[in-house]
Amino acid sequence: xxxxxxxxxxxxxxxxxxxxxxxxxxxxxxxxxxxxxxxxxxxxxxxxxxxxxxxxxxxxxxxxxxxxxxxxxxxxxxxxxxxxxxxxxxxxxxxxxxxxxxxxxxxxxxxxxxxxxxxxxxxxxxxxxxxxxxxxxxxxxxxxxxxxxxxxxxxxxxxxxxxxxxxxxxxxxxxxxxxxxxxxxxxxxxxxxxxxxxxxxxxxxxxxxxxxxxxxxxxxxxxxxxxxxxxxxxxxxxxxxxxxxxxxxxxxxxxxxxxxxxxxxxxxxxxxxxxxxxxxxxxxxxxxxxxxxxxxxxxxxxxxxxxxxxxxxxxxxxxxxxxxxxxxxxxxxxxxxxxxxxxxxxxxxx
Amino acid sequence: xxxxxxxxxxxxxxxxxxxxxxxxxxxxxxxxxxxxxxxxxxxxxxxxxxxxxxxxxxxxxxxxxxxxxxxxxxxxxxxxxxxxxxxxxxxxxxxxxxxxxxxxxxxxxxxxxxxxxxxxxxxxxxxxxxxxxxxxxxxxxxxxxxxxxxxxxxxxxxxxxxxxxxxxxxxxxxxxxxxxxxxxxxxxxxxxxxxxxxxxxxxxxxxxxxxxxxxxxxxxxxxxxxxxxxxxxxxxxxxxxxxxxxxxxxxxxxxxxxxxxxxxxxxxxxxxxxxxxxxxxxxxxxxxxxxxxxxxxxxxxxxxxxxxxxxxxxxxxxxxxxxxxxxxxxxxxxxxxxxxxxxxxxxxxx
Numbered sequence: 001x002x003x004x005x006x007x008x009x010x011x012x013x014x015x016x017x018x019x020x021x022x023x024x025x026x027x028x029x030x031x032x033x034x035x036x037x038x039x040x041x042x043x044x045x046x047x048x049x050x051x052x053x054x055x056x057x058x059x060x061x062x063x064x065x066x067x068x069x070x071x072x073x074x075x076x077x078x079x080x081x082x083x084x085x086x087x088x089x090x091x092x093x094x095x096x097x098x099x100x101x102x103x104x105x106x107x108x109x110x111x112x113x114x115x116x117x118x119x120x121x122x123x124x125x126x127x128x129x130x131x132x133x134x135x136x137x138x139x140x141x142x143x144x145x146x147x148x149x150x151x152x153x154x155x156x157x158x159x160x161x162x163x164x165x166x167x168x169x170x171x172x173x174x175x176x177x178x179x180x181x182x183x184x185x186x187x188x189x190x191x192x193x194x195x196x197x198x199x200x201x202x203x204x205x206x207x208x209x210x211x212x213x214x215x216x217x218x219x220x221x222x223x224x225x226x227x228x229x230x231x232x233x234x235x236x237x238x239x240x241x242x243x244x245x246x247x248x249x250x251x252x253x254x255x256x257x258x259x260x261x262x263x264x265x266x267x268x269x270x271x272x273x274x275x276x277x278x279x280x281x282x283x284x285x286x287x288x289x290x291x292x293x294x295x296x297x298x299x300x301x302x303x304x305x306x307x308x309x310x311x312x313x314x315x316x317x318x319x320x321x322x323x324x325x326x327x328x329x330x331x332x333x334x335x336x337x338x339x340x341x342x343x344x345x346x347x348x349x350x
Numbered sequence: 351x352x353x354x355x356x357x358x359x360x361x362x363x364x365x366x367x368x369x370x371x372x373x374x375x376x377x378x379x380x381x382x383x384x385x386x387x388x389x390x391x392x393x394x395x396x397x398x399x400x401x402x403x404x405x406x407x408x409x410x411x412x413x414x415x416x417x418x419x420x421x422x423x424x425x426x427x428x429x430x431x432x433x434x435x436x437x438x439x440x441x442x443x444x445x446x447x448x449x450x451x452x453x454x455x456x457x458x459x460x461x462x463x464x465x466x467x468x469x470x471x472x473x474x475x476x477x478x479x480x481x482x483x484x485x486x487x488x489x490x491x492x493x494x495x496x497x498x499x500x501x502x503x504x505x506x507x508x509x510x511x512x513x514x515x516x517x518x519x520x521x522x523x524x525x526x527x528x529x530x531x532x533x534x535x536x537x538x539x540x541x542x543x544x545x546x547x548x549x550x551x552x553x554x555x556x557x558x559x560x561x562x563x564x565x566x567x568x569x570x571x572x573x574x575x576x577x578x579x580x581x582x583x584x585x586x587x588x589x590x591x592x593x594x595x596x597x598x599x600x601x602x603x604x605x606x607x608x609x610x611x612x613x614x615x616x617x618x619x620x621x622x623x624x625x626x627x628x629x630x631x632x633x634x635x636x637x638x639x640x641x642x643x644x645x646x647x648x649x650x651x652x653x654x655x656x657x658x659x660x661x662x663x664x665x666x667x668x669x670x671x672x673x674x675x676x677x678x679x680x681x682x683x684x685x686x687x688x689x690x691x692x693x694x695x696x697x698x699x700x
Contacts, residue, residue, distance in 0.1 A: 025385060025386065025399075026383045026384060026385040026386070027383070027384045027403040027404075027592075028381060028382075028383060028384075028403070029381060029382050029383075029384050029591055029592060030381050030406070030591060031378060031379060031380050031381045032378075032379050032587060032590060032591070033376045033377070033378055033379075033587070034376060034377045034378075034379050034584075034587045034588065035375060035376040035587065036375065036376070037583070037584050038582055038583075039582050039583050039584075039646065039650060049375075053377040053378070054377075056380070232388055232389050233387070233388075233389050233640075233668060234384075234387050234389075234640040234641060234668060234669055235640060237382060237383070237384045237385065238384065238588060238589070238592060238640065238641075239588070240382060241379055241380060241382070242377075242379060242588060290583075290584040290585060290588065290645060290646055290649065291584060291588075295640060295666075296389065296640055296668050299640065299666040299667070299668055300389060300668050302665075302666070303665075303667070303668075303686070306665070306686075306690065307686070314664045314665070314666065315652075315653075315656070315664070316645075316649040316652070316664065316666065317649070317653070318583060318584060318646050318649055318650050318653075319584055336653070336656075336657070340656065
């Protein structure tokens with residue numbers, strides 16, 4: 001073994017530090033085998049063993065071609081998803097009451113196991129679905145898990161969405177509801193949270209609350225937040241074709257981002273809160289997974305929160321794709337994630 | 351767009367939930383382009399633009415074929431690395447004093463900016479290098495940064511390593527030094543930390559301290575810890591050929607693991623502390639990156655610590671390969687990581 005070769009393993013096996021004159025803009029990563037995640041739970045491995053491998057080319061076909069096609073999709077998803085929400089409500093012992101606050105539809109989710117300790121606390125839940133799906137009851141699934149596993153009363157805001165209501169309607173709807181709710185609850189006793197676009201919306205809403213000098217919630221939950229609507233960050237590339245839920249940015253996500261942005265640049269802080277101001281943010285819990293297309297978004301939000309000195313609790317699960325911590329709801333990872341949330345809220349809500 | 355197609359995008363764009371009768375053991379991820387991490391710092395992007403893409407086949411050639419070849423490598427690395435440590439010491443204003451404690455070589459690292467607030471506190475540093483490299487002064491680079499950026503006095507333990515001293519010598523050496531140091535410092539005022547194999551060794555040492563009923567350190571730092579010496583976890587596959595520092599498990603890492611294990615199963619908790627007992631662990635800060643081959647190890651250790659109720663602070667940096675937070679020492683990510691460490695230690699050391 002020559003000394004020249006040995007030199008290359010110095011400083012913790014630096015194998016690739018050979019300077020080159022040509023500036024490499026992108027690397028070509030060769031095809032590779034990815035086994036089931038042997039260190040994820042049996043439930044996750046069993047779920048993955050049953051499904052087809054994510055198909056990037058097939059995923060790229062899922063783009064609506066007109067506003068009416070978006071409406072048709074969203075409406076169909078809304079109807080089919082409602083049944084599944086009802087099943088989850090039954091399974092997890094949660095009662096759903098539809099209400100209206102300031103003209104906005106909301107769903108009150110009351111767990112059978114309503115915690116006495118949490119009786120004067122409230123979780124305001126914002127569903128995901130790329131700012132297109134998750135309307136009506138179809139967006140309630142994660143909210144139901146949160147109610148059941150934290151023992152808290154949840155109000156899920158059925159904020160209006162594109163194609164008919166692009167930015168800023170969703171942000172405004174949530175704030176209108178919040179302003180009414182804080183007549184009944186101390187803001188410091190209110191948690192605001194959601195996953196995916198729901199998590200991104202949480203961040204946008206808090207940035208808007210700050211501008212409007214509203215009292216902020218006591219704690220936030222941003223699960224795999226869609227905090228930057230542009231294709232930026234390693235995980236959009238590294239986990240393409242690996243994340244079984246989102247698969248790729250280059251289809252539905254890009255189209256949905258464009259629809260919500262309604263002409264704005266996708267890096268505009270108004271719609272991509274990662275570029276906005278995080279100063280004074282309440283304690284925030286974040287969740288992602290090693291296969292998540294939004295892993296980079298999650299860790300970038302985490303660093304923004306740390307940079308301003310906020311309490312920020314990053315949780316990354318081995319083997320999980322985007323929002324799989326609530327989709328595979330009986331996996332130990334799911335119980336662990338919402339157990340962690342329960343402890344986080346018990347610590348930070350006052 | 352047919353309703354059958356729409357069905358597939360329900361519940362946050364679940365594109366791949368089609369059950370199949372055949373159990374898929376591994377997916378084949380197609381070749382892909384990976385651009386420079388546009389959201390990492392300019393320093394990181396500039397560094398990456400200058401180097402060759404990691405070459406998996408080339409990396410697989412870096413295996414010593416005999417104990418004498420390991421010795422030759424380690425000796426050469428030890429000599430060359432010492433010069434670079436001296437340069438860093440000068441650059442970062444740190445004085446190096448070689449000492450012996452209970453027959454073990456240690457290096458005392460005294461920062462010019464020794465913090466008055468931290469004068470009765472001590473950082474015990476364990477270098478990385480796969481349990482083969484980093485001997486003598488060559489392993490001091492991260493310790494120098496820690497001294498300089500936390501303002502703390504650092505004692506770096508030059509624990510003995512394979513091929514001549516496989517497990518358990520490294521663990522025993524560190525504990526012997528620690529037992530002497532806690533005559534001068536309250537254990538609660540001592541931090542124990544290091545990266546890579548140094549981070550894994552931190553965890554092994556604390557598990558051994560618990561068995562020996564020794565008072566535990568007040569806080570731990572485990573940077574991208576080599577906590578499981580087997581090839582387990584998503585990032586060993588997903589980030590193969592993407593992590594520019596480690597590149598692949600299937601060469602140096604596997605060989606070094608086998609050398610250190612000295613006949614033990616690679617999942618034996620004695621050498622792979624991920625499988626050991628984390629109950630009662632002190633507050634622990636963890637660091638990784640989205641390109642890190644050890645990302646899965648880092649997040650798995652984080653969950654073990656959370657599961658036993660320990661304070662565990664996970665930090666994942668966008669675009670960083672294994673231990674790049676100390677290798678590219680002037681990047682904002684590096685300053686941020688050790689700034690975070692400084693605050694973490696100020697909070698938890700008593």
